[in-house]
Amino acid sequence: MSEKKQRISRATMSRFPIYLKALRTMGQSGKESFLSSELAEVTHIQDTTIRRDFGFLPQENSLGKRGYGYDTQLIIDALSNVLGLGLDEPIILVGVGNLGSAILKYNRWKYTVGKIVYAYDRDQNMIGERFGVEIKDINDLEETFPKDCKIAILCVSDDVQSIVDRLVALGIKGIVDFTHNHFIVPEGVEVQNVDVVVAIQELELKMKAKASEEE
Numbered sequence: 001m002s003e004k005k006q007r008i009s010r011a012t013m014s015r016f017p018i019y020l021k022a023l024r025t026m027g028q029s030g031k032e033s034f035l036s037s038e039l040a041e042v043t044h045i046q047d048t049t050i051r052r053d054f055g056f057l058p059q060e061n062s063l064g065k066r067g068y069g070y071d072t073q074l075i076i077d078a079l080s081n082v083l084g085l086g087l088d089e090p091i092i093l094v095g096v097g098n099l100g101s102a103i104l105k106y107n108r109w110k111y112t113v114g115k116i117v118y119a120y121d122r123d124q125n126m127i128g129e130r131f132g133v134e135i136k137d138i139n140d141l142e143e144t145f146p147k148d149c150k151i152a153i154l155c156v157s158d159d160v161q162s163i164v165d166r167l168v169a170l171g172i173k174g175i176v177d178f179t180h181n182h183f184i185v186p187e188g189v190e191v192q193n194v195d196v197v198v199a200i201q202e203l204e205l206k207m208k209a210k211a212s213e214e215e
């Protein structure tokens with residue numbers, strides 16, 4: 001890692017995915033260059049902040065021409081490089097019920113962190129295609145597991161630990177967990193829990209703290 005990368009603040013790093021998503025969308029619609037003011041309009045981040053943040057990107061190549069704005073593809077490449085995210089990062093989803101279906105339908109990963117290549121379920125009625133994603137039988141997980149897949153989204157309701165064990169054995173390094181189940185992963189595997197109940201509880205705590213501040 002270069003010295004420059006090490007100095008990137010947390011706040012700047014947290015804005016990079018927002019720029020990346022907006023620029024990939026712009027790039028898809030044929031916009032080859034952009035002004036910081038145009039990106040500011042889409043992201044609601046001040047253009048001065050954007051220009052300062054871009055100053056932290058690797059500058060081996062010039063990132064744009066004076067008066068013409070920044071080069072969309074060069075900035076996309078630089079941001080992807082710093083974030084270590086691939087546009088084609090293969091992701092799988094396990095459990096295509098209410099929640100899993102909603103996630104498959106919400107297909108906005110396209111321009112941000114890769115795409116769900118396959119989904120898996122044990123229900124034979126689910127096997128086929130849904131929302132443009134192939135649903136496979138969980139019994140065939142080992143035979144059909146996509147090459148280089150490191151991220152799995154977990155939306156199953158039963159046998160969570162055994163599914164996790166199989167995923168880890170196949171090389172999964174990161175799990176986005178929507179289940180309310182406790183499970184164990186070996187060192188080196190990251191789990192990110194997403195739970196609406198916890199989100200509501202945290203929100204209530206923040207609201208109470210704010211209310212007592214105002215008293």
Ligand SMILES: NC(=O)c1ccc[n+]([C@@H]2O[C@H](COP(=O)([O-])OP(=O)(O)OC[C@H]3O[C@@H](n4cnc5c(N)ncnc54)[C@H](O)[C@@H]3O)[C@@H](O)[C@H]2O)c1
Pocket residue numbers: 094095096097098099100120121122123126138155156157158159160163177178179180181194195196197
């Ligand atoms: N994180 C949250 O905020 C939140 C909100 C709602 C539900 N949940 C949890 O998410 C999970 C899914 O909820 P849902 O409403 O979609 O349930 P659901 O019953 O509608 O769907 C579960 C799906 O997973 C499949 N499945 C279950 N066990 C499996 C296994 N071992 N292998 C393969 N497929 C399996 C089922 O066939 C079904 O299609 C549950 O664990 C639920 O408690 C979390």
